[in-house]
Amino acid sequence: MQICQQDQYIKYRREGFAAIVCILLLTAATYNLHTYLSQRSLLNITYQIIPMLTQSSVPPTAYLPHSEVAPAHDHTLLQGKPAESFDEMPIVDVKTFLERLPGWELECEKVAFCLHNYGILIFRDPRANEQENEEYIDLMEKYFKNASDKYYAGERLSEAKPEYHFQVGVTPEKIERARNHYEKVKHLPEEDKPSSPFPPTVDMKWRYMWKIGERPAGADDDFPQVLPEGFPDWEEKMNSWGQKLLQAGTTAAQMAALGMGLDEHAFTKRMEGGAHLLAPTGSDLVRNEVGATLAGFHYDIAFLTIHGKSRYPGLQIWLRNWKKLAVKIPKGCLLMQAGSSFEHITGGYVLSGYHEVMYNEDTKRALENVKEQMALSGKERILWRVSSTLFSHFRGEVDISPMRELAHLMDPVQAGTYKRMTAFEKLMEELRATSMTADTKKE
Numbered sequence: 001m002q003i004c005q006q007d008q009y010i011k012y013r014r015e016g017f018a019a020i021v022c023i024l025l026l027t028a029a030t031y032n033l034h035t036y037l038s039q040r041s042l043l044n045i046t047y048q049i050i051p052m053l054t055q056s057s058v059p060p061t062a063y064l065p066h067s068e069v070a071p072a073h074d075h076t077l078l079q080g081k082p083a084e085s086f087d088e089m090p091i092v093d094v095k096t097f098l099e100r101l102p103g104w105e106l107e108c109e110k111v112a113f114c115l116h117n118y119g120i121l122i123f124r125d126p127r128a129n130e131q132e133n134e135e136y137i138d139l140m141e142k143y144f145k146n147a148s149d150k151y152y153a154g155e156r157l158s159e160a161k162p163e164y165h166f167q168v169g170v171t172p173e174k175i176e177r178a179r180n181h182y183e184k185v186k187h188l189p190e191e192d193k194p195s196s197p198f199p200p201t202v203d204m205k206w207r208y209m210w211k212i213g214e215r216p217a218g219a220d221d222d223f224p225q226v227l228p229e230g231f232p233d234w235e236e237k238m239n240s241w242g243q244k245l246l247q248a249g250t251t252a253a254q255m256a257a258l259g260m261g262l263d264e265h266a267f268t269k270r271m272e273g274g275a276h277l278l279a280p281t282g283s284d285l286v287r288n289e290v291g292a293t294l295a296g297f298h299y300d301i302a303f304l305t306i307h308g309k310s311r312y313p314g315l316q317i318w319l320r321n322w323k324k325l326a327v328k329i330p331k332g333c334l335l336m337q338a339g340s341s342f343e344h345i346t347g348g349y350v351l352s353g354y355h356e357v358m359y360n361e362d363t364k365r366a367l368e369n370v371k372e373q374m375a376l377s378g379k380e381r382i383l384w385r386v387s388s389t390l391f392s393h394f395r396g397e398v399d400i401s402p403m404r405e406l407a408h409l410m411d412p413v414q415a416g417t418y419k420r421m422t423a424f425e426k427l428m429e430e431l432r433a434t435s436m437t438a439d440t441k442k443e
């Protein structure tokens with residue numbers, strides 16, 4: 001009987017010991033799995049997908065535990081509270097990435113994070129010289145003033161090419177008209193509603209399209225370059241600034257790919273030979289007045305749109321959570337915004353950023369300042385709002401269907417709404433929808 005009790009006791013001890021070992025092993029395995037997932041940023045991704053799956057309007061940041069988002073870094077924005085003004089937006093430190101300084105991987109994560117949540121990047125690229133942006137804006141102010149004087153005097157502008165869907169040369173005012181996105185914005189609170197009217201009116205902005213980089217022989221989107229008369233340094237200045245912006249866009253694409261867990265060249269290899277366009281816009285601040293729609297509420301067709309700093313405010317953007325923000329680009333930075341090709345290829349993980357450009361009270365105040373400076377210095381200035389813009393594109397034949405390699409970031413239901421198409425088909429679809437093709441009706 002005693003032996004029997006001893007056996008029972010030994011059995012209980014063995015079982016108890018085995019249970020403790022199991023618990024210890026299970027704890028260690030859970031810890032290792034957690035560490036592994038954290039290292040792979042998969043936890044972040046899981047948390048980011050939750051709101052997409054539930055179709056919640058709460059920004060994904062609200063779901064992110066602080067420790068999982070921005071370990072010991074200066075991404076104060078990534079601490080759970082969504083940005084409510086431009087001052088709260090993180091700035092991408094491109095030098096850290098280019099020189100692979102400590103923290104470069106976090107800069108790539110920052111790029112992916114900002115593109116997903118905000119659709120934009122504030123990009124401090126040391127290669128994009130501010131002085132060059134200023135000289136380029138001077139050139140464009142002169143061009144737009146000169147071309148519009150001729151246009152209003154009834155002269156035909158030989159550099160306007162509707163037969164090439166305005167994808168090279170000048171697009172005068174009142175040609176482009178945004179798609180009607182009223183259904184998407186009608187429920188927004190007043191402060192987040194677009195200021196531009198619905199149904200959209202024609203844009204009051206002008207634009208010039210100048211091809212940057214080489215296209216593959218016979219590419220569908222390779223229209224002949226158009227050079228305006230009377231600007232001897234045009235080609236050199238346009239190419240120089242255009243290459244700087246494209247270089248910045250290419251770096252952003254590399255950082256985005258790395259930040260999303262892809263090969264560094266996943267996007268850039270698709271951009272080689274793309275129909276990149278330096279596409280500055282110009283709006284006459286004397287002929288127009290407060291309330292004028294310089295560019296109606298829209299998104300861009302491009303993969304990434306890259307902007308230098310403008311001399312006048314007026315650009316407003318919408319974040320993923322539909323919050324409207326007035327753009328203020330910090331000195332020495334570029335602004336990038338995702339276009340529809342980026343949205344398509346990421347199956348909606350990155351959304352194309354809605355934006356509009358209005359002649360508003362801030363624009364007017366900046367204009368009054370410039371007029372005061374003119375009066376003080378006695379120097380005439382051209383009073384046009386120029387936006388130094390470059391559209392970076394995928395090569396025309398690239399399939400922009402949602403990439404399988406990005407499946408871990410996508411909501412499969414949402415991703416399924418993006419049909420199979422090439423970058424060129426996307427371009428033509430959007431141009432037709434915005435009155436830019438020769439066969440669409442103009443006002």
Ligand SMILES: [Fe+2]
Nearest residue numbers: 298299300355
């Ligand atoms: Fe745009």
